[in-house]
Structure formats: structure tokens, C-alpha cells
Amino acid sequence: MKVLTLNFLTCAVKSCKSSSDSFPLHPKDAELASDDVEVNPQLLINLLPRLDWKALKTTSTELGFPQLPDSPPTIEDLQSDEKLLKDLHSLLMETNLMEGKLVCGVCGHEYAVREGIPNFLLPSHLV
Amino acid sequence: MEYLIRFSQSHETFRLPEIQALAVLEGIEMEVVSYSLDSPFCIIRLPSPSPPSLTTTTSLARKLIRRSILAMSIHELWGHGPSLSTLHATIQSTTSHLWPQYLQSSFKFTLDSYQGSRSSPQKVSIINSFSYLGFLGPIKMRNPDEEFILHEDWIFNSTPLGIPEPKYLYFSRYLGSGMRDLPKKLDLKKRRYISTTSMDAELALITANIALAAPGKIFYDPFCGTGSFPIAVAEFGAVAFGSDIDGRSIRGDEKKKTLKGNFEQYGLLGRLGGTFTADLTNSPIRKQPLGAPGGDGNRDGVKGRVFDGIVCDPPYGVREGLMVLGVRDPEKTPWVERKGREMYKQADFIPPRKPYGFLAMLDDILQFAAQTLVDNGRVAFWMPTANDEEQEMPVPSHPYLETLSVSTQVFNKWSRRLICYRRIPDKDVDPAAVKAREEENKPTGKTADELNPFRKAYFEGFQTPPATGTSTPGTPTTTTQTPPPN
Numbered sequence: 302m303k304v305l306t307l308n309f310l311t312c313a314v315k316s317c318k319s320s321s322d323s324f325p326l327h328p329k330d331a332e333l334a335s336d337d338v339e340v341n342p343q344l345l346i347n348l349l350p351r352l353d354w355k356a357l358k359t360t361s362t363e364l365g366f367p368q369l370p371d372s373p374p375t376i377e378d379l380q381s382d383e384k385l386l387k388d389l390h391s392l393l394m395e396t397n398l399m400e401g402k403l404v405c406g407v408c409g410h411e412y413a414v415r416e417g418i419p420n421f422l423l424p425s426h427l428v
Numbered sequence: 429m430e431y432l433i434r435f436s437q438s439h440e441t442f443r444l445p446e447i448q449a450l451a452v453l454e455g456i457e458m459e460v461v462s463y464s465l466d467s468p469f470c471i472i473r474l475p476s477p478s479p480p481s482l483t484t485t486t487s488l489a490r491k492l493i494r495r496s497i498l499a500m501s502i503h504e505l506w507g508h509g510p511s512l513s514t515l516h517a518t519i520q521s522t523t524s525h526l527w528p529q530y531l532q533s534s535f536k537f538t539l540d541s542y543q544g545s546r547s548s549p550q551k552v553s554i555i556n557s558f559s560y561l562g563f564l565g566p567i568k569m570r571n572p573d574e575e576f577i578l579h580e581d582w583i584f585n586s587t588p589l590g591i592p593e594p595k596y597l598y599f600s601r602y603l604g605s606g607m608r609d610l611p612k613k614l615d616l617k618k619r620r621y622i623s624t625t626s627m628d629a630e631l632a633l634i635t636a637n638i639a640l641a642a643p644g645k646i647f648y649d650p651f652c653g654t655g656s657f658p659i660a661v662a663e664f665g666a667v668a669f670g671s672d673i674d675g676r677s678i679r680g681d682e683k684k685k686t687l688k689g690n691f692e693q694y695g696l697l698g699r700l701g702g703t704f705t706a707d708l709t710n711s712p713i714r715k716q717p718l719g720a721p722g723g724d725g726n727r728d729g730v731k732g733r734v735f736d737g738i739v740c741d742p743p744y745g746v747r748e749g750l751m752v753l754g755v756r757d758p759e760k761t762p763w764v765e766r767k768g769r770e771m772y773k774q775a776d777f778i779p780p781r782k783p784y785g786f787l788a789m790l791d792d793i794l795q796f797a798a799q800t801l802v803d804n805g806r807v808a809f810w811m812p813t814a815n816d817e818e819q820e821m822p823v824p825s826h827p828y829l830e831t832l833s834v835s836t837q838v839f840n841k842w843s844r845r846l847i848c849y850r851r852i853p854d855k856d857v858d859p860a861a862v863k864a865r866e867e868e869n870k871p872t873g874k875t876a877d878e879l880n881p882f883r884k885a886y887f888e889g890f891q892t893p894p895a896t897g898t899s900t901p902g903t904p905t906t907t908t909q910t911p912p913p914n
Contacts, residue, residue, distance in 0.1 A: 306669065306702035309734055313712040324714060338698035343644035344667060351734045413775060418678055421706035422779045424768035428710050428753045
């Protein structure tokens with residue numbers, strides 16, 4: 302699962318959805334892997350306005366990457382700064398979460414990640 | 429200028445939605461001049477640029493069709509008519525200004541006879557009847573500069589019926605081809621890992637086209653199974669996400685036969701965004717509440733609305749059970765939930781599931797799409813229906829989604845439809861429709877049959893029900909007497 306995915310996922314428990322602390326989920330005991338993926342500037346430019354930058358910053362720090370700036374780059378920044386584009390590409394598209402857990406900041410539920418596939422199924426008392 | 433699209437005569441009701449979607453994708457204003465489900469020939473008009481330039485329009489025509497699965501080729505249309513003599517007259521009176529530019533080109537003539545055939549001597553004499561074009565270049569059967577084609581539309585069964593002439597003819601210059609061969613690349617027979625309900629490669633690719641999958645976009649399939657749709661959208665350049673309530677379908681044998689392995693087989697790994705085990709009714713995907721103030725994308729907290737497209741083939745409850753998380757009857761089986769409370773943290777715990785209503789699920793898909801698609805993003809999904817008119821299931825609707833196309837693949841007693849919708853920007857949503865939706869009653873029930881009228885009809889063999897009034901009092905109302913609400 303690419304790190305990008307973490308920017309779209311929150312706790313599956315309905316009562317957690319109303320709280321902003323349920324997003325992003327926090328990786329725990331994370332094992333990462335890196336894939337070689339061709340840079341797609343068009344994709345990153347399309348994604349930029351849809352990314353929750355604050356959450357991405359949290360995820361990136363929690364996974365041990367260098368700190369991201371407080372505010373997102375602009376589309377012009379991405380178009381003119383090749384290194385910035387590459388770094389963002391590397392974080393979002395090339396880094397994969399392979400093993401570990403994703404933890405909700407509200408209920409503490411831990412979603413196991415196995416072979417890059419997290420499991421968001423809930424027991425009946427939580428649905 | 430008018431152009432001729434030569435379609436494949438298969439999946440007829442998908443052809444126009446596909447080519448219209450490709451026109452939207454390429455930003456081409458296409459006007460359909462003549463089209464019929466019974467014919468593989470379709471005439472379209474493309475806008476003339478100003479100043480008029482034939483090369484620009486020609487490249488538009490090639491662009492329009494380059495990704496099409498159901499269109500075989502596109503042609504510059506020089507003339508058409510009900511007989512060869514009227515065709516010649518049209519070509520001579522309207523296209524003589526085009527001839528000089530091909531005077532010295534190498535060329536070949538081809539006869540494209542649909543539902544008919546000609547003997548070799550006949551072919552030669554027909555081709556020779558075009559000699560007034562006066563081309564001087566060499567005739568090359570392989571890779572000529574230009575290919576001129578006489579398309580003949582014969583009536584069905586013309587050879588045994590002894591019909592001597594086609595009912596209609598078109599004469600064209602070949603411009604470009606679609607992607608009729610792409611389904612072979614993704615053929616299920618050669619795919620590493622499939623399951624009983626994997627979607628046929630051709631239809632998956634058509635679905636991806638209709639939903640406008642393209643480079644730089646992100647797509648999601650909430651019922652991904654072994655990944656037929658994620659593969660199809662990735663083949664067209666999109667980054668694909670997928671989830672399934674059954675994690676085993678994604679993991680496969682955890683070696684080569686996995687969803688990821690399929691992406692690997694086709695060299696598409698870079699476009700596999702992520703897969704996860706999840707239930708659409710308890711989805712971990714962030715959703716933007718509908719009607720929220722400033723709901724166009726930048727509200728504090730949830731930004732939501734991330735997908736360019738959602739494509740799926742949800743379980744119909746016939747071959748594949750229709751389940752969501754939960755317990756069917758919590759009062760009867762209190763121990764199931766109790767056990768869940770004690771055991772759910774263990775790695776091998778399998779959460780209980782209960783049957784779910786097909787129509788409720790379709791409605792959930794639409795609601796989910798409305799909450800997660802970007803403006804003008806598309807959702808395309810498959811749903812089954814009975815062929816019998818009385819048992820037909822209505823096309824579901826949603827105030828935030830505009831129905832764009834409904835295409836049908838017909839089987840013996842039932843059909844499945846591909847329905848495509850567009851996410852309407854919030855400001856264009858009709859408030860009256862939103863209110864009507866809130867007041868609707870949702871269907872209830874517990875067993876698979878109660879919840880799923882299609883499943884019930886399927887296992888009853890799609891029998892036409894007795895006329896209203898003959899059913900004994902007390903029997904449950906059948907689907908056919910009260911069509912389920914949308």
C-alpha cells in the first residue's frame with residue numbers, strides 16, 4: 302500500500318468519524334519497502350489540491366521521513382522545482398507500507414497490515 | 429467534414445457510450461450524424477477548426493478513437509449511398525478537390541463487406557470502377573501511404589438468400605484504429621490469477637473507458653476481487669485503488685497468484701495505489717458529508733472527494749454472496765457478538781457477516797460515489813436485471829449524480845447493465861431531489877431472498893408471476909407486484 306493511501310483512510314468505526322483525531326491513522330511497527338515508479342508530474346499536480354497536507358506531514362514524520370514544510374507547495378512550485386516533485390513522488394508513490402499496524406487516534410483500534418494489505422473489517426459490536 | 433466509425437458488431441449498446449466518453453476525455457465536440465444498433469457503420473461530424481485545417485481535424489479523429497475497444501477504425505468519409513452508382517456520383521461531385529493530394533501516394537483499395545461477400549473478379553471490377561480518381565502512385569498492399577475502403581452493408585443472410593447487392597455503401601480514406609487487440613493482452617485465460625466472477629477483459633476495459641480512466645487520475649473499485657477493474661483502469665494510465673470484504677481474493681495464494689501479481693504480469697505495478705480489506709458499509713475511506721457548507725472541497729477536517737472515478741461489479745447475491753459486516757440476528761445469537769468482543773484483537777479473528785440487500789447496496793454505492801468523487805468524476809457499475817419487463821429492476825438514481833448511460837449485455841433470461849453516472853457539482857444539485865431522497869423508505873428484511881429481489885427471481889427461474897389478485901393472502905409480496913424503490 303502506497304503512503305498516498307494513508308491520506309484517504311480514516312478509522313472504519315462510525316463513531317470515530319466525527320472526530321478529527323481519527324485521521325490520519327498512525328502507523329505502528331511499520332515495515333516499509335520502496336518501489337521504483339516512473340515519475341508522473343501530471344498525477345502529482347492533480348493530487349495536490351486533494352491531499353490533506355497536515356495529515357501527510359504527520360504520516361511522513363511518523364514513518365521517519367524528513368519533516369515536510371508546514372504548508373503545501375503550490376502547483377507552480379511543483380512545476381518549477383524538480384527535486385520537490387521527486388521527493389513528493391518518492392514519498393507518496395514509491396514508499397509502500399508492507400507490515401505493521403494502523404492505529405486510530407480516538408478509539409485506539411489497531412488495523413493489522415499484512416503483505417501491504419491492511420484489514421479494516423470490524424467485529425459486530427463495532428459496526 | 430464527416431467521418432465514418434467502423435464499429436465491431438458486438439456489445440452494441442456499449443458502443444456509443446464508449447465513443448461519447450472518449451470524446452469527453454479528449455475534449456472533442458463530436459456530433460453523431462447517423463447511428464443504428466443494427467449497423468457497424470456510424471457517421472459522425474467533428475468541428476472544423478478556424479482557419480479550416482484538414483490535418484487538425486484528422487488528428488482529432490485519430491485521437492477520438494485511439495483508445496476505443498469497440499470501434500475498429502475511423503475514416504474520412506468521401507461519400508455514401510444506397511447503390512454503387514449513387515456513391516460514385518457523390519464522390520465525383522463532392523470530393524474532387526481532395527484527389528490531387530493523393531495523386532502520387534502509394535495506396536491500396538480494400539473492400540469491407542459486412543454480412544456479405546464478393547468473388548475476386550467482382551472485387552477487381554468494383555475497385556476498377558474508381559479509376560476516375562486518377563491516382564498515379566504505386567499500389568502497395570503492405571503499409572501504403574493511403575488506404576481507400578469501400579464499405580458494404582449487406583442485409584443479414586444475404587448469401588443464402590441470393591441477394592446480389594448490399595443495401596448501403598460508404599467510401600472512405602482510412603485514418604486510424606482503435607484498440608480492438610487490447611482485450612487480448614488482458615485476456616482472462618492468460619491471466620495469472622482470476623476467480624469465478626472476474627470481469628471479462630473487454631468489458632472491463634470498456635467500463636474503464638466509459639468512466640474516463642486516464643493518466644494522472646485516481647480510481648477506486650470497492651468490490652475489486654482479483655482486480656479486473658483496477659487492472660483495466662491502470663492499463664489506461666490511472667492509479668488504481670481497490671478493496672474487497674474478502675481479503676483472500678486480494679491475497680490469493682500469497683505468492684504469484686495475487687492481485688498484485690496480476691499487476692506485475694502486465695507491467696502495471698507502479699499504478700497499483702493500494703488494496704485493503706474493507707466493507708463498503710463500514711468503509712475506512714474518508715467521505716465528505718453531502719450538503720456540508722463549503723462542500724466544494726476545502727472544508728476544515730474532511731477534504732474528501734478524492735476519486736476521479738469509481739468502477740465496480742458488485743456481488744449480485746447469486747454466484748457471489750452479498751454480505752456486509754454484522755450479525756444477522758443479534759438477539760437469537762448473542763454469543764456471536766460476545767465472542768467478537770473477546771476475540772477481535774486476535775490476528776486470526778474473522779468478523780461475522782450478514783446478508784445485505786442488493787438495492788440497499790446499490791444505493792450505498794451511489795451515496796459513497798457522491799461523497800468521494802470529484803466534480804464531474806464518474807461512477808460506473810454493473811447491475812443485473814431480469815429480461816422480463818415486469819420483473820425488470822429500475823435504474824437507481826441519486827440527486828448528486830446524473831445518469832449518463834445505460835448499456836446492456838443480454839443473457840438468456842437475465843441481463844446485466846453497465847450504468848454510468850457523473851458527479852454533479854454541488855451548486856447544480858436540485859434541492860427538491862435531495863429532499864425527496866431523505867423522505868424515501870428503505871427496504872428491510874433479513875434473509876438473502878427477502879433482501880435481494882434479483883436473487884429470488886433468478887432462483888425461481890424468472891417465472892412470470894400470476895396476475896395480481898390470485899395470490900393467497902398472507903404470502904409475502906413478490907418483487908414483481910411491488911417494484912422495489914430506487
